[in-house]
Amino acid sequence: MRGLDLEKRMMRWFAVPLFTGSVLGATALRAQDSCTACHGDRAMAASLASDSALAALLFVDPAAYRASVHGQLGFTCTLCHQGISDYPHGPVVPVDCAACHTQAGQELAQSVHGRPHPATGANPATCADCHTGHQIFRSSDPRSTVNRLTQFEGCARCHSDAERMRRFGQEDTATVQSYLTSVHGRGLLEKGLTIAPVCTDCHGERGTGAHEILPTSDSASPMSRARVVDTCARCHGGIKAAYDQSVHGAMFAGGNPDVPTCIECHTEHAVQPVASAASSVYPTHIAQTCTACHDREDLNDRYGLPTERRRTYLGSFHGIALEAGQLTVANCESCHGSHRILPSTDTASSVHPANLQTTCGSCHPGIGAGVAEGRVHIASVREDINLFAYGVQWLYYLLIAGIVLFAVSMISLDQYRHWVVDPRRRRPSHG
Template identity: 30%
Template sequence: MWLNEVKGAFMRSALAVLVLTVPAGTALAQADNCRDCHMAIEDEDGPAHKSVRDIHIQKGLGCVECHGGDVSLEDMDEVRAAAGYRGVPTHRQVPQFCARCHSDAAYMRGHNPALPTDQLDKYRTSVHGIRLFEHRDAKVANCISCHSVHEIGDAKMPHSSTHPANLAQMCGKCHSDADYMAEYGIPTTQVEDYTGSVHGIALLERGDLGAPACNDCHGNHGAAPPGVSSLSAVCGNCHAVESDYFDGSPHKAPFEELGFPMCETCHSNHAIVRPLDEMVGTSEPAVCLQCHTADDGTVAFATADTISRALGQLVAAHGGADSLLSEAIEKGMMTTDEEFRLKEVRQALIQARTLVHSFDADSVLPRVELGLEKADIVKTNAAALIDEYYFRRKGLGFATLFITVLVIALYIKVRRVDRRLRS
């Protein structure tokens, strides 16, 4: 404590010097002793220095708004003794400490009317909140585990722990730590799996903000594992077409009955990879084999086989059309119409792959046939363009030969006339 007194005495004299050197009538009214003193006594990563990046401080709130006390006091012991000093909350007190403002709709409206005020209510329903309040578990996330403290940002600030690019790492502080999570018996591979997934690569490597971060599937404050019934909603938020086809498919009812999650069953949750056509069919690595056999009394195997063959045909047709058209392009022919048509073939292929989620051959086949027809037209027309190229070349050859012969004949004729005139 003597250190404090020394510090306090030092600060008092420092502040006195400050007061004396400040020209009369300037900013003194706004003097914030909390911040000034803490800035002076803390090292670089102390609360006051960090808080330069904090949205509360940036928006004009002070230390006193969270911690209480009295900004006009020049001594920490007096601050502690002041009415309303809240000090530092324990792990379990943090949610209420923050919610004093964030759940107060009238207060928040005065500052930022667009901000929701339901964080604590939602947090209470999450696995984190339930364990904190009901099981007094201090290892789960509270507000500051996720938001940091003294450098809290909104989700758009690049330094913010809740910025989409930083989120996986933030959740991973606990969820990737096998020792920390050991007592709960849940996997600790989410961040690793996610980072290598289509979603992780899109968001973290390409900066595609359309791809989900942890909170897009789990929610921010209601961080709970999406249950079977809500799963369709989670993936379907972004993959609406697949979700609609699935709802109309013969899998809808049995999946619900058996408790299979509707997308995760075939795609997994965190380690989602780019699907291949080989995922549908009757041989490895088709996912259909996980549940169906040739003699399970359903049309599943026949359906898988038909769809798989049809997709294979369309891929081959697209490839054939593509290489003929490339040849025509290389030879400098006018190919704009055919290039457009080839895009339609590609489109049909993409749609047919999405239609796999109807798990119904009659839905997939018409789209494949449409693609095959267009591919045939591209092939025919591209072949014709290539023929035309050779025909023109042949024509050009004949023309060149004819002109050469003509020139030679003319030359001979001129020489003869010339000689005759001289003789």
């Protein structure tokens, strides 16, 4: 076995001739029978092994093997384990699945899993790492380790193992866990939506995904920046149609590296339902998601865009109400839209002056056309309307009105007394 020294191997082979001679007879065994005589019996396998871990490996359950796709085909052990002719047998040559499965073999050899890793010189994954050696079933069979519903478990054996992945320079071991709690993972496992994406739907080519997985940094990967929008659109085609019309989508199509693709707004593995409080586009998170770019000075300089979108939003009536927990107020999405975002100068934009009455009117029915004149991104409500000046102004109005009223009433009272109450004083007697 791997890692066993020669001495131990010799010790074990010592028992073998005895065994073969007395129990089975030395010759004329069909290969299948000869293998299971030693490997198909748990007690025998244990007696051949130095420890329980090795015993477990040396034991191959004949019934389980017979149920597998190759067992069903009546394959003998030696179709895979070649070069064993006499017993005790020497170290066996590694199984070459690709000898029969040439296409899978060729594809894997080009993929991130099937080519030697520069740091270790080893191939990250073999056929058996994903398929096992003896419990192989068709992928449509629920017992298969690569069935849609259980595929992630096989990936997790490596991708959730920090120590193993570190050897290959991979630090992120949260991918599988993020996926399991995402709208996609839950859709698959809780809602039973078999159309929800599994790992290989996103990371592989359509149909034959698993063997062609590439690093996401490789532009040929379906999850590379160049291709991610089209890959999400395999299922979300309608969203892509809207995105393509947006300023973001149009610039993306032109190869711009600064605009968002689906994953900058939704994340990659942790995609949440948009109505979930955990979603990156939920009212309480969306300002952060958009302003991760729109408050970047370098970006605003480069495109001549106005700055401080977050502060000017949070300082507005809507922002203040949102901070106070009112989720029904306008957020970036309510005014700008989500996928078909356009500059306010574009007549088709929801924030073009001509369309503001409709946009604001969806929440403020009856709002006047004058809304187009008001500023929306204001650093603070007070700064815009200037409540203090507003108040002082009204105070003056009241004061002036009061003074005028006071003066008028004083004069009237005086005249009243003069003409009505005491008319004699008007005509003073002279005699």
